[in-house]
Amino acid sequence: MADQDFETILYSVDDGIATITLNRPDRMNAMTGRMIHDLLQAFDLTDADDDVRCVIFTGAGRAFCAGADLGSGAAFDYGSLADPDIEKTRVGDIYRDGAGLVTMRMYESLKPIIAAINGVAVGAGATMPLAADIRLASTTARFGLVFARRGIIPDGAATWFLPKLVGLQTSLEWCMTGRVFPAQEALEKGLVRSLHAPEDLLSAARELAREIADNTAPVSIALTRQMLWRMAGADHPMEAHITDSRAIQSRGASADAREGVSSFLEKRPPSYPNRVSSDLPDPYTNWRERPFT
Numbered sequence: 001m002a003d004q005d006f007e008t009i010l011y012s013v014d015d016g017i018a019t020i021t022l023n024r025p026d027r028m029n030a031m032t033g034r035m036i037h038d039l040l041q042a043f044d045l046t047d048a049d050d051d052v053r054c055v056i057f058t059g060a061g062r063a064f065c066a067g068a069d070l071g072s073g074a075a076f077d078y079g080s081l082a083d084p085d086i087e088k089t090r091v092g093d094i095y096r097d098g099a100g101l102v103t104m105r106m107y108e109s110l111k112p113i114i115a116a117i118n119g120v121a122v123g124a125g126a127t128m129p130l131a132a133d134i135r136l137a138s139t140t141a142r143f144g145l146v147f148a149r150r151g152i153i154p155d156g157a158a159t160w161f162l163p164k165l166v167g168l169q170t171s172l173e174w175c176m177t178g179r180v181f182p183a184q185e186a187l188e189k190g191l192v193r194s195l196h197a198p199e200d201l202l203s204a205a206r207e208l209a210r211e212i213a214d215n216t217a218p219v220s221i222a223l224t225r226q227m228l229w230r231m232a233g234a235d236h237p238m239e240a241h242i243t244d245s246r247a248i249q250s251r252g253a254s255a256d257a258r259e260g261v262s263s264f265l266e267k268r269p270p271s272y273p274n275r276v277s278s279d280l281p282d283p284y285t286n287w288r289e290r291p292f293t
Helices: 033-048 098-107 124-131 158-166 168-177 183-188 198-215 218-231 237-252 255-265
Strands: 009-014 017-022 054-059 063-065 113-117 120-122 134-138 142-144 180-182 194-196
Touching: 009 033, 017 033, 017 198, 033 098, 054 063, 054 124, 054 198, 063 124, 098 124, 113 124, 113 198, 120 124, 124 158, 134 183, 134 198, 142 183, 158 168, 180 183, 183 194, 194 198, 218 237, 237 255
Parallel strands: 017 054, 054 113, 063 120, 113 134, 120 142, 134 194
Antiparallel strands: 009 017, 142 180
16 A cells, blocks of 8 residues: 555555654644544554554654643543544543544554654653554653643553553552653663664664564464453463464464475575455454363
8 A cells, every 4th residue: 555645644654664653743743633533544554454564653853742732721621622533532422532542443453563752752642652562762752641740540541551561560650640751761661672862763663673574474463463462451371272272273274384384494584475454363253162161
């Protein structure tokens, strides 16, 4: 699929790697209703495009995302905004959290997502990357779960994602103080995988994306990603065992598995034939029946 034009983000695909860039640099990429829907559409595009093997999620300018755009003074009172894009999120008398819509869409992604956090990441800017698979940050990045200082609570389903990354104690401290903390602390607590000089951040993210795109089977990656995320909330390892067994049986009989073994034995780069759009099995079919117990 060709590059797409959006109002609030940039979207491009180059040699199997899609890059989604928040693009309101004059507003530090602050989130709006339009940006929410642009991001949802962009992740739909990456899932639908078999040429996309990995996604990089970043920001333009000196910020990743400064959270909700507070210019209206009523950014969190959705009913008073008269924003048609926000109105689209309404279900009955409840407006769905915009950052949560994005993280839920990222959670369902069939392609791996690398967040390259290039600068300030506060509010929704701190919670959206939680649903990425891997987070890299600039040494100049700063993070803040500042919600309590704005009179609200964490968005983006952060209360589910964050403790899985940094533990409950750190999650509670960051959310209860609402303080902004440096990239080094994010690294030390496990929020990000690595820090990079600002000029090296995107090249580091692309290098990691290339490692995935050039060496792994897309269908296997889609399944593995979903299995790891879903099993993060499982209450017993048997649930993983049931799902593993179905998925391994399906993948083991696939053309991808034959190619994986052949390319290894022949010491050549693999060329996996299966496609996410047409060959992705559902290992979760009736998995709650627990057939092995």
